[in-house]
Amino acid sequence: MSKNKIVRMTVAGLVLVVLFIIVFQVLIRKPYTTMKVAAIPEGEYDPAVWGKHYPLEYESYLRTKETAPSPTGYGGSEKIQKSVKEPEILINFKGMAFSIDYAEDRGHLYALEDLRSTKRIDKTTAGACMTCKTAQLAEIFNEKGWNYAKIPLLELLPRLKHPVVCGNCHDPKTMNLRVINPAFIEAMTQRGIDVKKASREEMRSYVCGQCHVEYYFVPADKKVILPWANGLHPEQIYEYYSAKPNNFAMDWKHPDSETPMLKAQHPEFEVWSGGVHAKSGVSCVDCHMPYMKADGQKYTSHWVTSPMKHLKEACRTCHTQSEQWLLDQVKSTQAEVWEMQHTAGQIVANAHETIGKASKATGANSAELDKARELVRKAQWYWDFVAAENSMGFHNPTMILTTLGRSVDLAHRAIASSEKVLANEKMNLSGKKPAGRDRR
Ligand code: HEC
Ligand code: HEC
Ligand code: HEC
Ligand code: HEC
Numbered sequence: 001m002s003k004n005k006i007v008r009m010t011v012a013g014l015v016l017v018v019l020f021i022i023v024f025q026v027l028i029r030k031p032y033t034t035m036k037v038a039a040i041p042e043g044e045y046d047p048a049v050w051g052k053h054y055p056l057e058y059e060s061y062l063r064t065k066e067t068a069p070s071p072t073g074y075g076g077s078e079k080i081q082k083s084v085k086e087p088e089i090l091i092n093f094k095g096m097a098f099s100i101d102y103a104e105d106r107g108h109l110y111a112l113e114d115l116r117s118t119k120r121i122d123k124t125t126a127g128a129c130m131t132c133k134t135a136q137l138a139e140i141f142n143e144k145g146w147n148y149a150k151i152p153l154l155e156l157l158p159r160l161k162h163p164v165v166c167g168n169c170h171d172p173k174t175m176n177l178r179v180i181n182p183a184f185i186e187a188m189t190q191r192g193i194d195v196k197k198a199s200r201e202e203m204r205s206y207v208c209g210q211c212h213v214e215y216y217f218v219p220a221d222k223k224v225i226l227p228w229a230n231g232l233h234p235e236q237i238y239e240y241y242s243a244k245p246n247n248f249a250m251d252w253k254h255p256d257s258e259t260p261m262l263k264a265q266h267p268e269f270e271v272w273s274g275g276v277h278a279k280s281g282v283s284c285v286d287c288h289m290p291y292m293k294a295d296g297q298k299y300t301s302h303w304v305t306s307p308m309k310h311l312k313e314a315c316r317t318c319h320t321q322s323e324q325w326l327l328d329q330v331k332s333t334q335a336e337v338w339e340m341q342h343t344a345g346q347i348v349a350n351a352h353e354t355i356g357k358a359s360k361a362t363g364a365n366s367a368e369l370d371k372a373r374e375l376v377r378k379a380q381w382y383w384d385f386v387a388a389e390n391s392m393g394f395h396n397p398t399m400i401l402t403t404l405g406r407s408v409d410l411a412h413r414a415i416a417s418s419e420k421v422l423a424n425e426k427m428n429l430s431g432k433k434p435a436g437r438d439r440r
Helices: 003-029 047-053 055-065 088-092 108-117 127-132 137-150 153-159 182-190 200-209 234-242 268-273 284-288 307-315 323-359 366-388 397-429
Strands: 291-294 297-300
Touching: 047 055, 055 108, 055 291, 055 297, 088 323, 088 366, 108 127, 127 137, 127 153, 137 153, 182 200, 200 268, 200 284, 234 366, 268 284, 284 307, 291 307, 307 323, 323 366, 323 397, 366 397
Parallel strands: none
Antiparallel strands: 291 297
């Protein structure tokens, strides 16, 4: 073979390899390039209709009906009351609906069914509650604007037929990812982010961030707000609430400690966003909706559940460690978070009880008691922020453990403050001079 021929063959070979890599990359990165988009009309919410055109996605979506536990022992899709493992919930949420019914989350197909059956709703419950339970939000918001939020939920429920379905995340005509929750769009706009201009990569977390976030309803009109004006950190969200007038900053009054309290709601997006994965550009979808293969065809799994149920596809795309190592890593992080969460919850419960006792003390120092109440309010916010988040700390272990540490510290200080009040009462009764700093 001549030298020239060898050079030419090498070059041709290299070109082929490069071409192959490019084609492979396109196939891997852009699952849509080979997909035929069916024009589904706007207003079609039935996933079975969408499923005729996209059978692999639909079949995997139907698996959200499965109710298996998770191999970690923490996540999982069983509807179990949280208070079985954490009885402190019954004390910390005393006087409000979460002490009556507070179950573990399960698959998207159950969202409406579980809303209908929860003991937390009655005829005073606002329509705003449907915001994260159904794709029909799109048509209802179109029709009524924010007015839907104050219509009683029980009035809207008969109309709601489809839970979290295709239309929550996809534009039916193009199949592009979309967000339909106006509260999320407004909160992002306020942060200077235009979700209409978001990249595909960003949308792979925004579609989840529509619902897996902390929120509240404005007391007057029930409008849904994500409290992100100061940032997504639990401290910043607490400050946001504290700066509001009284009726905003209170979800209910704890009957023992007589403290105006806040209730946190599933802040997965907030917790994830500060963690190592978000900072490395890893989206919710990378772990919770990994690529699967069926008959040589690649598709996105729509069985949105614990990634530990398909650990290989969810984690080993990036991690070279063994499946066992990854599972152990997740479990040991969660075990440490669980221990601290349980401890913090119990100390907070103890603080409510001690403040309750102290406030019944004769001649109780009200300034000292108010101090204790502010401490327990914040302590519970930190504990609840972690307990309401669904990954048992995995989404951001460092921040979660620090937050629990703060909760423990604040709750102990609340107890110390109320014990001071009780000690003063004892001294008063025994005729000694009181020791309290601002005792009059
Ligand atoms: C690096 C992978 C990864 C990313 C990224 C990620 N998660 Fe998770 N997520 C997990 C793991 C691991 C668990 C714990 C599952 C378990 O204990 O079985 C979890 C748990 C959850 C749960 C509770 C699941 C259950 O079984 O109850 C929800 C809900 C959740 N994540 C939502 C999100 C959302 C929303 C985002 C993006 C804002 C996100 N996750 C980003 C890995 C991830
Ligand atoms: C919770 C949000 C969500 C829901 C609900 C949802 N999808 Fe998806 N879907 C996604 C995401 C995220 C992707 C990946 C898109 C990307 O990477 O660009 C995707 C991708 C797809 C694709 C592109 C091909 C592929 O597999 O990657 C099709 C088709 C699809 N979904 C169909 C459906 C159908 C049909 C339903 C209802 C049965 C549905 N989706 C429900 C989020 C969702
Ligand atoms: C329209 C609101 C909405 C959107 C969008 C949404 N979720 Fe959910 N998600 C829910 C609700 C509500 C539940 C709880 C349903 C129940 O327990 O009845 C849930 C449950 C879950 C669970 C627990 C499943 C289990 O088996 O325990 C995971 C994991 C989860 N979502 C992840 C995601 C991810 C990842 C995305 C984005 C791809 C996403 N969700 C988008 C509302 C939403
Ligand atoms: C798209 C890529 C990607 C996916 C998917 C992914 N990771 Fe990671 N993971 C990373 C990167 C990047 C880091 C940052 C450290 C590094 O470079 O190794 C990281 C860090 C970690 C760490 C160490 C940091 C910490 O927070 O404790 C653990 C543990 C981990 N990942 C577990 C998992 C598990 C379990 C899954 C599947 C549920 C998963 N990862 C999915 C890319 C990924």
